[in-house]
Amino acid sequence: MTRRGRGSTGPGRPSHLPPDGYEAPAPIRKGSGGSLIVDFHGDDNRRASYDVGELPMPGWHPLLAEALLMRIGPSGDIRTLAGTKTSWRALGSWARFLAKTFPRPDVPEELTRAHVDAFHKRADASPRTRYSDMLEMRLQFEDNHLKGRLPADAWDAFNRRLPKPRSEAVGGYSTGELDRLTAAARADTARIVRRIRAGEELVRQHAEDPGQVEPHRRELAQTLAGMAATGEVPQLVFDLDLRQRRADLASHLFLTWRDLAPLMALLALVTERNGETLKELPTKHRILEDRAVELVVVKRRRGNKKWFETVTWEIGPKERELHTPGGLYLLLLELTARSSEICGSSLAFCLWRNGTRGIEGRDEHFAPFEIDLNDGGRIAMSEWAATRPKPVLADPPPAAKTKKNQAKKPDEEPAPTGPTPLRVTFNQIKTSVDARRTKQLGGHLPSSAKSNTAQTLFTNYLEPDEATREWGEEVITDALADAEQAAWDAHATAVGRRGEPTVIPDAESPEQLENAGLSAQTAQDLADGELDTAWTACEDHEHHPETGSPCGDSFLDCFHCGNCLVTRAHLPRLLALLDALGTLRERMSEDAWWRRYGPAWVAVRRDILAKFTPAYVKKVRQQPLPDALLDLVEAPWEQP
Structure with missing residues (x-):
């Protein structure tokens, strides 16, 4: 290990000391003519010097030099040469803008909110440039010593929330x-x-x-x-x-x-x-x-x-x-x-x-x-x-959709249909390889993050990529389809053991229910509501189809039972249950929701509601629905 650079010190190897009489260089040195110069020495050993004396508004120079030092000096947050150029450009834009204003604030104490607002809304810069300049100047002035030299209303104008302008997303390659x-x-x-x-x-x-x-x-x-x-x-x-x-x-x-x-x-x-x-x-x-x-x-x-x-x-x-x-x-x-x-x-x-x-x-x-x-x-x-001899070509653009019977203008030039060379940038390559790695790892972001955090990977590389979004939508769609099919299979298995619920969509009176195949006593009790449970009715609560003993299952299991009876009178409660389950789905994980409520949800949606006409279901939905009664199947403190 050498005596210079990283790793040069350690136990028994004290750090080098400056010679006797050493004086540290001034953080802000004076150049020819008394101008103030701020030096930068980056972590990668790149250096630069910025002469504040080149800027207009001499009354601002001491404050601007200190502000720049706070950003790019030894204790500043800017440690790259490219970053210092951004800070210096914003500082120059601020000084040159103030020199053109009227009345002109010759010293920091004369700055007003109107000056800051005008700088933020100036017409000679793009929205993104104005946003970055305002953010940079706020960071340069945020030190307590510096912002204390600005009027309070001017600092408040700097310190406000800045809406970030939207930028075009840079996607990857197919x-x-x-x-x-x-x-x-x-x-x-x-x-x-x-x-x-x-x-x-x-x-x-x-x-x-x-x-x-x-x-x-x-x-x-x-x-x-x-x-x-x-x-x-x-x-x-x-x-x-x-x-x-x-x-x-x-x-x-x-x-x-x-x-x-x-x-x-x-x-x-x-x-x-x-x-x-x-x-x-x-x-x-x-x-x-x-x-x-x-x-x-x-x-x-x-x-x-x-x-x-x-x-x-x-x-x-x-x-x-x-x-x-x-x-x-x-x-x-x-x-x-x-x-x-x-x-x-x-x-x-x-x-x-x-x-x-x-x-x-x-x-x-x-x-x-x-x-x-x-x-x-x-x-x-x-x-x-x-x-190159064999150019790298981009995918052809998707065919433009034209309205039916829309006539083409005589002087309209046809859209180019020939092959287009691929635009190659580091950003697009990085986006593409990150998306490829994420797909290979099944979309698990913590495992996919390599040189960035999972949040940065998603925000800057995956979300802007259209192909990745389409892949993610396909994965989610397939996963939901698999979960729904698994819930339906669980419902079908239970029905195979316990029997299928009896749904009578067109009967309400005891006579109609008896004509639908129920016994006279059962039809009468069902019409009177004597057999109702939470959302349906039970034909024989004392004899479970599998065990023959009194039923002790959850009301959510009624939808997979041969003793279950459903009529028009139960439809409002079933719709209220579906709405409540939809709300719960937004508050808990998909896996937990499908395990807990999936079989009942699928049974109601695909097996019971399918036997009612869509028009009648729509008519019932237009009326106020009753309480979902989920507290009958779970204690309130256990609900997510």
Whole structure:
């Protein structure tokens, strides 16, 4: 372990102390002309300086400098360079807006609620920009020392609830699109590997025995040997297409810009990590028994001291290195080994660039994401997918539905029907692989969450994905159908043992009931309500169909019993029961509800109500329904 960086201290290894006379730098330093400068030093060692003196409204400069320091300073919440740029942009927008207002608040004490409201409603910015600027300025001013310098009504305007503008959901790819993208990325990465390994083999042959190199490749072998020894790609003075030929020559041994798109797309697909994490993959790693590779990756926006995560990736067999995350990571280190050694970066992504503006020789090797993650803006994955020999195509759009007999306008152009190249982004890849993993794990979010929490996984990756929503709806529909079928099977089994309830939908008087097949005494008692229970009637309570003894079952079991009698008079109570069960379903889990009430609910819906006409059921529903009487089957304190 070195004496620098993480893990350099411990028992018996005290931390380094500054030399005598050391003075910590001022949190806000003064620049030329007395301007105030706030410095940033991120957790990833990226640095930046922001000169508040460049902004208008000099009377605000001390407060703005302190506010920016609270956000991006050593104790601030912003720990990334990209985050500081957002804070600085919002601060600049605030100062420039105040400079244009009338009356202008030259000092913070002159700020009013009207100024803050006008900043929030300004017409020269989109709703999302206005929302983010207001939120950022509130966070910058929320320190008690700073907000105390603002008038109370102005701070209240900042501190109000801000409705977040709706944004377009970014979904993932369909199964076909994801398969085509994966196949294309894997095929192009395989070509990159074959190309560089062929170049390395040519260098090896030239070093061991130049005579064994084929005659027509000896000149290339000699050139590549010089490039391998010096790291410099020779200039092709007499070539008309200089830059392209140099890039082709360098690509025999080094990764180039055009290799990043398929390689990073495949990394995102196989490792299931976002683009920021992939850009900062380190070279430092540990191989565990030739089966897995262990490394520390960066997961940003997790708060202080939560950036770093140790991951273990499977290596797999050599012939499967393009299919496993560990194998692909080690392959990346192999492809970038020469450039990484030359530029000395600790990041895995190192490549050769065609030198411009004085960049030449060994300086053409660099780590594109070492200073700024956005420095790799030339990772044109959509362009790669569209321009490769076999383009990666999106699914055709669904056929547009036209109204019947709607005439087409003469000058109306037909909608494009040709194949459309697939738009490839890290966000869509991450959404797709997260959705795929969630489906493979049966939709269990705690198990599916990998690099995010379950809540973040659902909100940011699964919910916006239309294919995932459709899959979820199918799963829920199938699960409900299975639960209903299980309840119906339980009802049918009980009916097979106890007999089927007797439903008489068209009889009310004793004579009508007797004509329906009941005995005279039973018909009379049923018409008088003497046999009524909670929701139906019981023909013989003293003799259970299975045991022959007095019945002690719950009233919910009456619907599976041959002694059960149902007439028109019972219909209002049955409808009230169904409504009460529907309310309970919203208050308890589906599993518990189906176990507890499912068989009775299915018996009433599918076996009893089906024997009444829909018109009569609708007529009864239009009248006030009685109490559901659920307290007869459960104690009130046991109800959910």
